Amino acid sequence: GAVVSQHPSRVICKSGTSVKIECRSLDFQATTMFWYRQFPKKSLMLMATSNEGSKATYEQGVEKDKFLINHASLTLSTLTVTSAHPEDSSFYICSATGTSGRGGQFFGPGTRLTVL
């Protein structure tokens, strides 16, 4: 139980375009979802925290207008990278907490974004 999926797993886009990444909790209701970014050979960095039906809380230094987060239901959160540039190329990972019965977060498999 407690499976989190992400789609797509990989995406390549041109500079200036927007990319949407979906994060779904498959077998539990996710009251809170988190979005992380990981650059090569670096650790995960939290970008934002989102709760269903409310605005996301962004970490310091993360542009909320560039990284749009929508958490419209208890099983789906989306991250949209707007006007993507090569420096946005990274591994984006979501996680979720909810009614699983234990603490901690369940992570998705990640989405590799490459901006040309």
Added chain:
Amino acid sequence: DAKTTQPTSMDCAEGRAANLPCNHSTISGNEYVYWYRQIHSQGPQYIIHGLKNNETNEMASLIITEDRKSSTLILPHATLRDTAVYYCIVSGTGTASKLTFGTGTRLQVTL
């Protein structure tokens, strides 16, 4: 959240126990110790967590010192598939509790 300190890397022979240490001297009374691992190009995988008692599950054992200032993750019989970066994180258990990832320990299991 309290910070953690882990060795940068460790090696372990396949079939032997891997003991991964973690220091968390500033842990507060209501914070748990979590262990996750990340295999290359995948999302982190939950391993185990504990408050003050030792814990064991099908993946690993967690030994927490009595003063809770340090802990050790034990993989009893390491295999090549256990090669990964292991993260020790201190956090609460609330649904909105953040996880702050440090640099972790890169465990290399060898033949």
